[in-house]
Amino acid sequence: xxxxxxxxxxxxxxxxxxxxxxxxxxxxxxxxxxxxxxxxxxxxxxxxxxxxxxxxxxxxxxxxxxxxxxxxxxxxxxxxxxxxxxxxxxxxxxxxxxxxxxxxxxxxxxxxxxxxxxx
Amino acid sequence: xxxxxxxxxxxxxxxxxxxxxxxxxxxxxxxxxxxxxxxxxxxxxxxxxxxxxxxxxxxxxxxxxxxxxxxxxxxxxxxxxxxxxxxxxxxxxxxxxxxxxxxxxxxxxxxxxxxxxxxxxxxxxxxxxxxxxx
Numbered sequence: 001x002x003x004x005x006x007x008x009x010x011x012x013x014x015x016x017x018x019x020x021x022x023x024x025x026x027x028x029x030x031x032x033x034x035x036x037x038x039x040x041x042x043x044x045x046x047x048x049x050x051x052x053x054x055x056x057x058x059x060x061x062x063x064x065x066x067x068x069x070x071x072x073x074x075x076x077x078x079x080x081x082x083x084x085x086x087x088x089x090x091x092x093x094x095x096x097x098x099x100x101x102x103x104x105x106x107x108x109x110x111x112x113x114x115x116x117x118x119x
Numbered sequence: 120x121x122x123x124x125x126x127x128x129x130x131x132x133x134x135x136x137x138x139x140x141x142x143x144x145x146x147x148x149x150x151x152x153x154x155x156x157x158x159x160x161x162x163x164x165x166x167x168x169x170x171x172x173x174x175x176x177x178x179x180x181x182x183x184x185x186x187x188x189x190x191x192x193x194x195x196x197x198x199x200x201x202x203x204x205x206x207x208x209x210x211x212x213x214x215x216x217x218x219x220x221x222x223x224x225x226x227x228x229x230x231x232x233x234x235x236x237x238x239x240x241x242x243x244x245x246x247x248x249x250x251x252x253x
Binding site: 023024025032037041066067 | 124
């Protein structure tokens with residue numbers, strides 16, 4: 001009998017991967033803060049995680065059409081929809097969520113280690 | 120996906136903002152430059168940013184071009200100036216110093232934001248390396 005790590009770690013490994021993907025999308029928004037006509041994007045994290053769980057196995061990377069477009073609070077004259085405060089808040093929150101998912105994975109791994117050692 | 124992509128995105132933004140700061144420095148340095156003809160006069164430089172979209176929904180920044188401002192030059196009557204033309208006129212640059220200063224603050228803030236992004240990425244990567252250690 002072998003340990004299936006994928007099953008043992010549950011959804012947290014998927015969540016961790018998606019958090020990292022979201023970091024990239026948000027970093028692109030922040031990078032294009034002053035690019036005229038750039039449209040800010042973000043992912044619907046809950047829906048995406050649900051998709052990955054339902055599909056069970058599958059590609060964890062984002063496809064080009066998966067991130068949605070952000071609706072700005074105040075449209076700007078140059079067509080750029082990046083609102084830096086919103087993006088910074090989302091980026092910061094996402095980084096914390098990444099740490100949270102990582103902590104959950106670590107807890108799962110500690111549990112496995114305990115089971116293996118029989119303590 | 121990879122953290123390398125994110126570093127490249129933040130890096131491209133930092134490079135673009137550096138070009139922007141370069142043009143601002145050049146504009147401010149030449150704010151008082153005069154010339155004898157309209158063609159020789161210094162015109163404010165502005166970078167043109169564009170998003171470089173890739174196939175998985177992220178975008179780097181590239182500087183497409185650096186264009187010269189088409190704002191009118193300031194013409195002044197200074198017959199003593201060695202650069203003055205036959206009518207005693209010189210052409211001052213069309214640099215708007217106040218706008219350049221505001222632009223400089225925006226550019227350096229944008230640069231710092233991307234440095235912060237890099238810092239966060241680094242700490243995320245480091246904690247990922249410690250996964251399973253306890």
